Amino acid sequence: MAILGKVEVTISSGGKTCQEYQPSADDNGALSAYVSSKGSSTIVKYIEAIPGANFQIDYVVKGHHSFHKFDYLSLSTYVDGQSVVSPIVTEEEYKKSHSRQLNRSTRGAESGAGSERKLHPFRWKELSITDQIHDGATSKSKKKYQRLGSIRVEFMRKRKAEQLDAPEHEVSASVNDPVPEKALKGQAVDTGFCLGEAEPLAAEALQVLGLLPRSLSPIPLDERDPDTLTREEALELVRRQRAEVEAARVKIKQEKALENLRQLAGFKRENSGDEDEEVSVVAIANKKPRNELETIYLSD
Structure with a gap:
């Protein structure tokens, strides 16, 4: 230069x-x-x-x-x-x-x-x-x-x-x-x-140069009057809303799974403090109670 x-x-x-x-x-x-x-x-x-x-x-x-x-x-x-x-x-x-x-x-x-x-x-x-x-x-x-x-x-x-x-x-x-x-x-x-x-x-x-007016920023679809939307714009808005709902559902599901993992991890830490203690979980079978027949003796 x-x-x-x-x-x-x-x-x-x-x-x-x-x-x-x-x-x-x-x-x-x-x-x-x-x-x-x-x-x-x-x-x-x-x-x-x-x-x-x-x-x-x-x-x-x-x-x-x-x-x-x-x-x-x-x-x-x-x-x-x-x-x-x-x-x-x-x-x-x-x-x-x-x-x-x-x-x-x-x-x-x-x-x-x-x-x-x-x-x-x-x-x-x-x-x-x-x-x-x-x-x-x-x-x-x-x-x-x-x-x-x-x-x-x-x-x-x-x-x-x-x-x-x-x-x-x-x-x-x-x-x-x-x-x-x-x-x-x-x-x-x-x-x-x-x-x-x-x-x-x-x-x-x-x-x-000021020879053409500056283009205005487009108004977001979700802020526009629904009656002014074209068919393509309405479909695009529906797709966006569905995507937002699905994203929110996945987020809630992930948060619940993460909370369950945290609770499980807390349970394991609580019971691992004393090595001599043994924790045993006994599962009791839920058996259907037997109905015993009642015997009636008749005498003259």
Whole structure:
């Protein structure tokens, strides 16, 4: 990840963070094109791009930032030299997070409005490189193509009045056009970016944006009016009630069995205190009593 002070920027694709590589010392000439202004701190990393794959830009703003006289933190982002929708962090948001880290991400460009809002994801596209020279001069050609294959994030503190200014857009070539090989001389670039086909935003994302009402938590079946239940819901409720009754019956049976075992164990402990005593249990057969005949003597 590119870490500058308390800000981290990573590029992810397919749910995984892209592998980063540290530029070598002899790349300084080519990398000078990415430095935004003199005197500014700049971190440059190479990443491996896969043509045809979508990607997103992830930002982490760590805690304990000082706003001083400024109102918000800006993460101005440029892809292939083109300004894209970029996140900001206001002082109010920062205070609500108790000065802990804040996470943001940019996945692409949005179009449409309301529930018809759609996302055009960032996507890598392989450059078509030619040996022909365009624009009449190599110097002009280099300036036009020098931002291709780059993702640049500028972190600054700003005041609210600056939000009224029109965002800066840099002139950049389209990745659909052939790129002169000489214009890329010294740059390890073979991939640019494009916008993928529009994808409907997920319902959760639309709810977060306030474009769709949040779904209410469903009312439990046993708390609903029986007249409003469908046949399937009524059967499900009966199954649940039967299962609860059966579970209660099994529990009572287990408790009784456990109590009987405890009583039996207590009886054995009580009669095992004296080894000399013998306890014998005599079972008396329940015999049916015999009816004896009564003899009567008669005499004259």
